[in-house]
Amino acid sequence: MSDNFVSLQKLSLAYGQTLVVPHLDLDIRKGELIALLGPSGCGKTTTMRAIAGLMAPQSGHILIDAQDVTRIPANKRGIGLVFQSYALFPHLSAFENVAFGLRLKKLTNSDITKRVDRWLETVGLAHLAKRKPDDMSGGQQQRLALARSLVLEPKVLLLDEPLSNLDARLRLDMRLELQRVQLETGITMVFVTHDQAEALALANRIVLMKDGKIEQLGAPDELYNAPQTRFAADFLGFQNIFEVEDQTIVGKGNALPLSFQTKARYLAWRPGAVTLEKGKYEGKIKSVSFAGEQREFVIEAPIGQIKATTPAANLPRQIGEIIRFDLPSEGVCELRE
Amino acid sequence: MNIKFASRLIISLTLTFLIGPFLIIILAGLSAGDFMTFPPDGMSLKWYIKVFTVESFRESFWLSMLLAVFGTICALILGIPAAYAISRYDLPYSETIKTIVAAPIIVPGIIVGLALLRYLVVPLNFTVTLALFMAHTALVLPYAVRVVSSSLNNLRGDMEEAAVLLGCGRVGAFMRIVLPNIRSGVLAAFILGFVTSFNQVPVSLFLSGPGVRTLPIDMLGYMEITYDPSVAALSALLAFLSVAIVFVAEKFLGFSRYV
CATH class of the missing domain: 3.40.50.300 (P-loop containing nucleotide triphosphate hydrolases)
Structure with a gap:
């Protein structure tokens, strides 16, 4: 006391x-x-x-x-x-x-x-x-x-x-x-x-x-x-926050199957936790910007926009191209309402 | 070219009408003759000197002076807390309160004067001096509230809270922090109130009695009997006094920021 x-x-x-x-x-x-x-x-x-x-x-x-x-x-x-x-x-x-x-x-x-x-x-x-x-x-x-x-x-x-x-x-x-x-x-x-x-x-x-x-x-x-x-x-700057229903991530009326088990109501990834160029999901690059040490991507996916970053040296990809990405279990945050 | 000419003409006419009467009065007072005329009938300072020898002018000057000083002080004592309350607290009916406070300058002076005479002096046996004092206080109050309000609105409220957290009481914070910071506004209100009260005619007209007359009323009375240039001389002196007050105020306080 x-x-x-x-x-x-x-x-x-x-x-x-x-x-x-x-x-x-x-x-x-x-x-x-x-x-x-x-x-x-x-x-x-x-x-x-x-x-x-x-x-x-x-x-x-x-x-x-x-x-x-x-x-x-x-x-x-x-x-x-x-x-x-x-x-x-x-x-x-x-x-x-x-x-x-x-x-x-x-x-x-x-x-x-x-x-x-x-x-x-x-x-x-x-x-x-x-x-x-x-x-x-x-x-x-x-x-x-x-x-x-x-x-x-x-x-x-x-x-x-x-x-x-x-x-x-x-x-x-x-x-x-x-x-x-x-x-x-x-x-x-x-x-x-x-x-x-x-x-x-x-x-x-x-x-x-x-x-x-x-x-x-x-x-x-x-x-x-x-x-x-x-x-x-x-509030703390997680940009990819999605709702979870029956082991799928839902958004914009679409659903993507999760690659891992969770009981959470919501899942969140920081841009750096999203993997690019490999994985089970696909999206279209909506914008790329060079921010010094890293490159920032906005990807239009079926469940909504995904924000991802990679080291700047990698991935000189263009706007409009289709890119593969993953929302892995490493770096995920399990959230409640 | 024509527009330029027209604008110059308008400016010249405006200035002539603003300053002209003032010049005429000064010159008329310098006349050597026995009647108020313009152009003056010869030059002399005798009417300017005579002003100081007229007993009733001396008495009414002091009455006007006392009314203006104490009426204004009284209006400020009532007005500063009112302005403070209006600007700091979310009062119910604060718009209504502002209108009521402004009433004495909105209602024609003749009506205010008549009302005070009819309902204070006659039935309640108030002395004329007391009624005059109350009337002048009421007439100056709107200016006091308005001018002090505007300087209070420029003063952030968190300064008082800061003072309180440093150990001050609420009253102490007002005296030590608020008052010093609205000082120029208070002085501006005082000067404005003083001039308003000193030059007041319609209300004072009703509230005059034997031996109790303010200077402007006395001058009116004097002119009805004697049409000599001393009233012109006195007017010129009063105008100089007003100009001097405003000049000093502007010089030391930046008076024009508040009015």
């Missing part, structure tokens, strides 16, 4: 009459970096707001560090939140933004200066202390927002889509930054994202949510390699 640092128990969350999260149980371990992943409207942001205390649950409990905080207001919970828009205070300098929470705690000026300077240093903004947020770049603003939350040494840090407003290079920087901060402070972090790549790259564990419920929970490689439901497979 001591392992569970943040505990959501039978949590139900609603906006007015709209029930967003009907019944959620989730345990988050101390020092873990956990991602709430899901499409928009799945309740991930609502759940995060409930942890922060920005919305009151209809029923259920939120425990942080073995204390029931369900009725504790947001400003007394000791939780940090980095907003998607950063929500920096435009009328205050970078220094004063970070000092904001400390000033409310009535610390001495020298103490405040010491702590703010240390955090500005940590996020690499010491030279911009006097600057206003509007005169800073997106990456700098985000690091400032991070410092503003972390200077208060929160028990839990929540991050709303932490990488979504950054370009590709800054994303990598920020990812390293977050992992470094987490390693140095051992703080428990919960972040919300709709981007599976972001969740896979950053989190220790991923909570995949759908319609306010947990669809699957596990380590990134578990989710990536072994999604358990059709939704999970789809």
Whole structure:
């Protein structure tokens, strides 16, 4: 039990009459970096707001560090939140933004200066202390927002889509930054994202949510390699997902006999798991594109489109040609609804 | 070529009608004669000096000044929370509330003035000064709500949530985060309200009593009896005052962004 640092128990969350999260149980371990992943409207942001205390649950409990905080207001919970828009205070300098929470705690000026300077240093903004947020770049603003939350040494840090407003290079920087901060402070972090790549790259564990419920929970490689439901497979980038009936794969009113036994309702293959040029099935090449290290095929088969990849050196085949392929038992994922 | 000529003509005429009266008033006030005439009858500053010696002008100026300052402050005290509620919360009937708040500028001033006189001053024995104060507050309120709303709408709500998560209470977040960021909007509303109140005629016309007259009403009364250039001189001085206020506001606040 001591392992569970943040505990959501039978949590139900609603906006007015709209029930967003009907019944959620989730345990988050101390020092873990956990991602709430899901499409928009799945309740991930609502759940995060409930942890922060920005919305009151209809029923259920939120425990942080073995204390029931369900009725504790947001400003007394000791939780940090980095907003998607950063929500920096435009009328205050970078220094004063970070000092904001400390000033409310009535610390001495020298103490405040010491702590703010240390955090500005940590996020690499010491030279911009006097600057206003509007005169800073997106990456700098985000690091400032991070410092503003972390200077208060929160028990839990929540991050709303932490990488979504950054370009590709800054994303990598920020990812390293977050992992470094987490390693140095051992703080428990919960972040919300709709981007599976972001969740896979950053989190220790991923909570995949759908319609306010947990669809699957596990380590990134578990989710990536072994999604358990059709939704999970789809969300994690499986492109070939087919229904199974009586040992045949069905689609578009056609059926193809399977070459192996399964009890699953659905089967899914990543493009790389589809074998080409041999096998029992046939299809027409609808498109070929060269993507550097590999060649990507879209094949029009009786049961629908099949997406497959091969190493680029192989198979210089043309659009319109007929190609043989197989959906083998190696690399298949068995799914339920 | 003809279009160019026509557009220049229109612009010139517009400018003439906008600025012309202003120039005429300034010059008429500089007249050396005893009657308001244009072109002025000789040049002198005596009417500009006389303005400051007329007792009733001095009294009504201060009344107008106090009404404009305190009426506007009062309207802002009522209007800022109203604007905040309208822009931040999903209120039922918020459109209706906006319309009601705007009513004092939609309903003709004559009717507002008559209504206040008939239903506040006469039956309830309100003093004229109190009724004037209430009327001016009500007239400025729509501007206060509107201008402050537009700057609140430009301010993202998550900033307050951020402040709360950093340990602020809701009121603290409003005072420390919201107010400093809508400061220019509030000042713009103040100046707009001040000018509106100071120049107000129709409502004040009904709410005048012995010794209680706002400056514009006093000027009307003065002109009915004495047709000397001092009213022109006073008008010119007031126009300069307004221009100065707006100029200073523009210079320091970027006033025009809010109106």
